[in-house]
Amino acid sequence: MRRRATGRGTGRAAAWVAAAVVLGGLATGCDIAAEPGSQSPGGGPAGPAPAMVAPGPPGSARALLAELPVRGRAAKTGYDRAEFGSAWADSDHNGCDTRDDVLARDLAGETFRPGTHRCVVLTGRLADPYTGQAIAFSKAQASAVQVDHVVALSDAWQKGAARWPDSLRQQFANDPLNLLAVDGPANQAKGDGDAATWLPPAKSYRCRYVARQVAVKAKYRLWVTPAERDAMARVLARCPAEPAPVS
Numbered sequence: 001m002r003r004r005a006t007g008r009g010t011g012r013a014a015a016w017v018a019a020a021v022v023l024g025g026l027a028t029g030c031d032i033a034a035e036p037g038s039q040s041p042g043g044g045p046a047g048p049a050p051a052m053v054a055p056g057p058p059g060s061a062r063a064l065l066a067e068l069p070v071r072g073r074a075a076k077t078g079y080d081r082a083e084f085g086s087a088w089a090d091s092d093h094n095g096c097d098t099r100d101d102v103l104a105r106d107l108a109g110e111t112f113r114p115g116t117h118r119c120v121v122l123t124g125r126l127a128d129p130y131t132g133q134a135i136a137f138s139k140a141q142a143s144a145v146q147v148d149h150v151v152a153l154s155d156a157w158q159k160g161a162a163r164w165p166d167s168l169r170q171q172f173a174n175d176p177l178n179l180l181a182v183d184g185p186a187n188q189a190k191g192d193g194d195a196a197t198w199l200p201p202a203k204s205y206r207c208r209y210v211a212r213q214v215a216v217k218a219k220y221r222l223w224v225t226p227a228e229r230d231a232m233a234r235v236l237a238r239c240p241a242e243p244a245p246v247s
Contacts, residue, residue, distance in 0.1 A: 089173075092174075121139065122138070123136075133183065145182070152190075196230070
């Protein structure tokens with residue numbers, strides 16, 4: 001976690017504390033625990049769990065998956081990016097927009113535009129989780145590295161978020177748990193796909209990717225489709241079974 005000398009930097013560091021607890025669990029394998037009390041209303045009545053979902057130990061990604069509501073995908077009617085607030089808003093009020101916060105978190109060797117209080121990232125190196133490749137980031141060619149919503153906004157809209165208040169949708173769109181700096185072309189290929197239609201090309205990252213999606217959906221009480229849940233279960237069945245620490 002980055003430590004800043006400036007007041008804005010201190011705010012940025014504090015903003016990631018809650019996410020770091022969850023991400024620390026993800027770093028050790030597939031199994032994570034949702035922060036108690038962090039769930040928000042949304043979703044609908046659960047459908048029958050697919051038979052192939054194996055039970056997981058308490059606090060594991062498989063255990064969280066077994067608790068997610070299962071429903072069909074709702075209509076995309078009414079969806080627009082603006083429904084989730086201004087893109088990359090400074091939702092934590094640290095003086096830096098969310099995109100630059102994520103770049104500063106995920107890049108190595110980053111440099112910043114002078115006079116921006118170490119907010120605007122100019123260059124850096126990304127160890128891309130989706131492809132396993134090393135990517136040089138330059139703000140002059142910013143599309144090479146994009147910030148992905150791990151659970152896509154339109155996917156969330158069709159699985160519960162359409163019913164949320166505006167404030168909760170903006171929180172979701174800027175939640176560091178749901179954001180990763182990744183290879184731009186891989187992100188474009190993913191689009192708004194869920195685990196049933198897209199997984200990272202780097203198979204070594206699929207456990208952590210699916211575990212992160214499960215964590216986000218559990219936190220916000222979004223539902224999954226039967227096909228999505230089956231796909232998640234297939235990935236998690238090949239992951240470490242021990243619960244990961246959350247503190």
